[in-house]
Amino acid sequence: MTEFDSVVRSRYVVTPEGVGPCSVGVRDGRIEAVDDYAAPMPAREVTDLGAVALLPGAVDLGTGVHEPNRDLARCYRSVGAAALRGGVTSVVAAPAPARPPVTCADSLQVHQRAAAGAGVRVYFLGGVTLGSGPLDLADLHAAGVVAFHCSLSDGGAPDLAALNDAQLRKAMAELATLDAVLFVHTEDAEELGTPPVSAEQRPPRAERRGMERVIAAARVAGARTHVAPFTAAECAALLAAADSIGVGLTAQTCPHYLCLSAETPGAESIAHVCRPPLRSDANRKALWSALLAGGGSQITTVGSGHLPAHGLYTLEWSLSALWTAAVRRGQGLAKLAHWTARAPADLLGLAGKGRIAVGFDADLVGFDSTRRVPVPVTDPGPYAGRELTGSVGPVWVGGHRVTAGAASTA
Numbered sequence: 001m002t003e004f005d006s007v008v009r010s011r012y013v014v015t016p017e018g019v020g021p022c023s024v025g026v027r028d029g030r031i032e033a034v035d036d037y038a039a040p041m042p043a044r045e046v047t048d049l050g051a052v053a054l055l056p057g058a059v060d061l062g063t064g065v066h067e068p069n070r071d072l073a074r075c076y077r078s079v080g081a082a083a084l085r086g087g088v089t090s091v092v093a094a095p096a097p098a099r100p101p102v103t104c105a106d107s108l109q110v111h112q113r114a115a116a117g118a119g120v121r122v123y124f125l126g127g128v129t130l131g132s133g134p135l136d137l138a139d140l141h142a143a144g145v146v147a148f149h150c151s152l153s154d155g156g157a158p159d160l161a162a163l164n165d166a167q168l169r170k171a172m173a174e175l176a177t178l179d180a181v182l183f184v185h186t187e188d189a190e191e192l193g194t195p196p197v198s199a200e201q202r203p204p205r206a207e208r209r210g211m212e213r214v215i216a217a218a219r220v221a222g223a224r225t226h227v228a229p230f231t232a233a234e235c236a237a238l239l240a241a242a243d244s245i246g247v248g249l250t251a252q253t254c255p256h257y258l259c260l261s262a263e264t265p266g267a268e269s270i271a272h273v274c275r276p277p278l279r280s281d282a283n284r285k286a287l288w289s290a291l292l293a294g295g296g297s298q299i300t301t302v303g304s305g306h307l308p309a310h311g312l313y314t315l316e317w318s319l320s321a322l323w324t325a326a327v328r329r330g331q332g333l334a335k336l337a338h339w340t341a342r343a344p345a346d347l348l349g350l351a352g353k354g355r356i357a358v359g360f361d362a363d364l365v366g367f368d369s370t371r372r373v374p375v376p377v378t379d380p381g382p383y384a385g386r387e388l389t390g391s392v393g394p395v396w397v398g399g400h401r402v403t404a405g406a407a408s409t410a
Contacts (some may be wrong), residue, residue: 004043012053029398057089059344064307080118089363095127096159155185172221184212199277204232233286254305354371364400
């Protein structure tokens, strides 16, 4: 019988077929077999997680990496370590804010070199600026970006200026020819207050106005578009309307918008770093309703929204925070894996990512779904001092078990 490099067993393995007891055989960094829990599978290393679940590694879309006054390679190492602690094995890095911003093939190469020591798989979004021409976008695509990102206000400030309608349509037309997804920060600049913009100056109508502009442009250009982040639940009807007229519009929200609200004690301390801000508790509940509505709402992915350049540190705790809120609503591990792994990988066509299935990369995450995890009061993120449910670890990347798997307080 052929020997595997490693075998991981769990009574709760999340596969495309459901959640159940399985053994996962790994060879040369890929999953080569998924069999019964007790199946004889000789291997050089065997890990039995028992009641600890086994999830596909999360794929985090639009992760901010750059921290001001810090070496870029160190930024990637820091993000990689936080990602592993949070059950994220693939990061799709935002193009801005960053030094340099990822707006041309040369700057992309700088980031690719810096990301070599991240410890996780790093993909890149290319930034669409006021001066982005067809050759710039094509060069970025050919050089390896997996999608693009633009803003209608200050979503990429100070490196991505807001696009007007003509510039948005032009970019969409070019990206449609490349069959590339465009991520859009949809808050409309004209609906925001005068900089510096406070939380009160970022009303839901700014998001609504921006989405109306995106739908109008996408309907003409035919580009696939992903709104990120999506926070104003009142705009869910716009997503559904876009779907009904054949516009390829989907959206991503973040755990902090699903778990916290403007009324949450201590929310004032983080309100200024969230773009868009934390909204009302009624909005939070409606956002959950939209997410759970499934395909009709087109909110398909949930990402950390990690943006250290703006002071928002969420990557390490996002999976646990999302699970804490999801399990209260009767949601299971299959949904958690879908929102954070399968749907993001499918959106961008990331081969080998997002599933525990034969032929896929052995990016695996142990997840103790019942364990309580206190977040340190000194944590710089929005969950500081809170108790979450769900502990990450161990973690495997490409079949290799990594030491940064367990959260720092687990």
